[in-house]
Amino acid sequence: MIPISYYLIFAAALFCIGLFGVLARRNAIAILMGIELMLNAVNVNLISFWRYATPEKINGQVFAVIVFAVAAAEVAVGLAIFISVYRRRGTVSADEIDLLKW
Amino acid sequence: MIPDMILFILLAIVAVTSALGMLLSRSAVYSALNLVLNFGTVAVLYLLLGAPFIALAQITVYAGAIMVLFLFVIMLLGVEQLRKGSALPWQQTLAIISGLLLLALTAYVIFIRPMTLPQVSPTQLGFGTPGAIGEILFNKYLLPFEVTSVLLLVAMIGAIVLTGKREPKTKT
Numbered sequence: 001m002i003p004i005s006y007y008l009i010f011a012a013a014l015f016c017i018g019l020f021g022v023l024a025r026r027n028a029i030a031i032l033m034g035i036e037l038m039l040n041a042v043n044v045n046l047i048s049f050w051r052y053a054t055p056e057k058i059n060g061q062v063f064a065v066i067v068f069a070v071a072a073a074e075v076a077v078g079l080a081i082f083i084s085v086y087r088r089r090g091t092v093s094a095d096e097i098d099l100l101k102w
Numbered sequence: 103m104i105p106d107m108i109l110f111i112l113l114a115i116v117a118v119t120s121a122l123g124m125l126l127s128r129s130a131v132y133s134a135l136n137l138v139l140n141f142g143t144v145a146v147l148y149l150l151l152g153a154p155f156i157a158l159a160q161i162t163v164y165a166g167a168i169m170v171l172f173l174f175v176i177m178l179l180g181v182e183q184l185r186k187g188s189a190l191p192w193q194q195t196l197a198i199i200s201g202l203l204l205l206a207l208t209a210y211v212i213f214i215r216p217m218t219l220p221q222v223s224p225t226q227l228g229f230g231t232p233g234a235i236g237e238i239l240f241n242k243y244l245l246p247f248e249v250t251s252v253l254l255l256v257a258m259i260g261a262i263v264l265t266g267k268r269e270p271k272t273k274t
Contacts, residue, residue, distance in 0.1 A: 001103065002110050005212050007151075010114045012208035014140075016201045017121040023197035029130055029176060033137055036168065037121060040144055043156075051151045061235055062243050064156050068163045069250045073257035075168050079175045080261035092181050 007048035014041035028085075028092040032078045039071045109150060117143040129182045134172045141165040155232045 014037055021034030043064050050060020082092050089097065117140050124136040141164040148157035176182060239247050 002106055006110065008212045009209060010117070012205055012212070013118055014121055016205040017118070017125060019204060020197050020201035021125050023200060024194050025125070027130055027181065029172065029181065030133055033124060033133055033172065036137065036164070037124070037140070040141065040164065044144060044147065047148055047151050047153050047156060051153070058234055058238055061153055061156055062239055064153075065159065065235070065239065066246060066250055068159055069254060072163060072168060073253050075171060076257045076261045077264070079171060080264035083175065083179065084264045086179050086181070092179060
């Protein structure tokens with residue numbers, strides 16, 4: 001059996017790569033992709049903890065299913081916002097979407 | 103044990119490399135395709151962990167639905183590459199520092215705390231099937247399930263409202 005810490009380190013690496021993407025990319029759609037990567041890393045953590053801590057119950061997988069649904073909802077709303085922003089401002093660069101900045 | 107380890111290491115390398123490729127590729131379409139590869143390898147990792155239903159949901163929901171939505175929007179807007187603009191100074195450096203800091207912190211916590219988890223019994227047949235998950239989802243977790251469905255409905259209405267054409271109003 002692979003030690004659980006390997007899975008945790010792997011998930012942490014994915015999460016940090018996603019975080020870097022969110023912080024450093026200028027394309028708003030790429031930022032959304034980074035958020036997806038972070039949610040995915042959280043799912044790896046959930047499943048591996050379920051597998052190693054309480055494998056006789058199946059509850060851990062239910063949380064992962066709910067995270068899937070949340071990710072789908074988040075992407076739908078986020079991409080709709082970017083389409084709307086692109087219609088109004090003609091760009092999806094995160095630096096130029098600065099209506100809330102003064 | 104040994105084949106599992108080899109498979110895990112290979113999958114981890116592919117997944118991390120494709121995640122880095124997602125970051126480093128200039129074109130948004132290549133980023134999305136790298137992310138599809140990443141989601142596929144993570145799905146195989148779920149199979150390795152003994153969660154076939156989650157693995158298939160990962161393929162259909164993430165690599166299928168979500169990434170197709172991403173590609174569709176990228177091609178619809180035509181924003182594969184941003185034009186050169188004024189980036190914030192120090193943004194890349196600060197992002198690298200904070201990412202590495204978080205990684206170092208989590209690695210420290212994972213390795214410094216003793217993992218006292220019980221030994222896992224070998225997976226029995228028919229474990230983690232869609233039937234078993236559906237049973238617990240519709241009995242014990244019925245309320246969260248319904249709340250999730252309301253969340254999806256709200257997201258759908260929100261997306262329709264946000265992208266719908268509206269008559270240009272005069273400014274008040």
